[in-house]
């Protein structure tokens with residue numbers, strides 16, 4: 001039978017399903033290593049975008065354009081995989097639900113979020129390119145694994161790991177959306193400065209949007225129980241915890257009236 005283009009690309013890359021499955025596991029372990037290296041690097045330098053953007057990391061890509069283009073592969077690569085290959089495992093309920101969680105996040109992140117940004121800083125070219133590469137890498141790893149290879153025990157959707165993980169994913173997603181909404185509304189159209197975020201989870205932590213996203217992917221990892229989902233959750237934790245701590249310090253240094261009881265990332269604790 002005539003192969004569609006996506007299948008031809010995969011057939012050129014992998015000689016067998018076993019080889020691709022092995023590669024997907026290696027990608028998961030490699031992302032754990034990358035998370036470790038990133039953790040060390042972030043002890044010395046903030047991720048250079050937003051308020052920490054710097055011309056040392058290349059020419060500025062306008063904020064909305066950068067977010068739209070860099071996040072789009074996280075949607076298009078998985079779409080091509082699901083529509084362009086026999087993604088047989090999506091017929092199974094746990095696989096289908098996990099793929100749906102992934103798409104739910106990235107439809108919003110790539111097609112909605114960029115167009116809602118108000119006065120966002122330009123992203124340095126190096127950060128932009130790294131984000132594009134990460135979105136392709138992770139999009140392929142998550143959705144190819146779930147749609148083609150992941151096998152869950154019978155009744156997995158009623159297992160506590162799946163139920164608690166899915167609930168965490170959903171709560172985290174809502175907190176992330178609500179917190180990004182609060183940040184956006186701190187600025188009137190045309191404004192670019194910073195104000196103290198108030199309301200929602202920001203009453204407890206400076207990195208409310210980051211706490212939401214970390215919770216989201218930790219829940220996804222619990223529900224999916226794979227090296228692919230766990231490594232993504234770990235990478236997200238490393239990047240966004242560092243960003244939450246940096247933002248917290250930044251707020252304390254800029255605003256004398258910054259709420260003293262507010263923590264960086266974990267309410268009442270840290």
Ligand SMILES: NC(=O)c1ccc[n+]([C@@H]2O[C@H](COP(=O)([O-])OP(=O)(O)OC[C@H]3O[C@@H](n4cnc5c(N)ncnc54)[C@H](OP(=O)(O)O)[C@@H]3O)[C@@H](O)[C@H]2O)c1
Nearest residue numbers: 050051117119120121183186193194195209210213236239
């Ligand atoms: N999964 C992952 O690994 C990962 C990695 C990175 C980001 N993300 C997600 O992507 C989203 C955006 O991340 P981000 O790092 O850009 O978040 P951010 O630094 O909190 O900024 C989000 C937006 O709000 C604006 N903003 C932030 N604080 C503000 C304040 N105090 N007053 C007025 N405007 C303010 C920013 O403008 P400026 O651009 O002008 O600062 C930016 O447009 C978040 O939901 C995050 O969870 C996920």
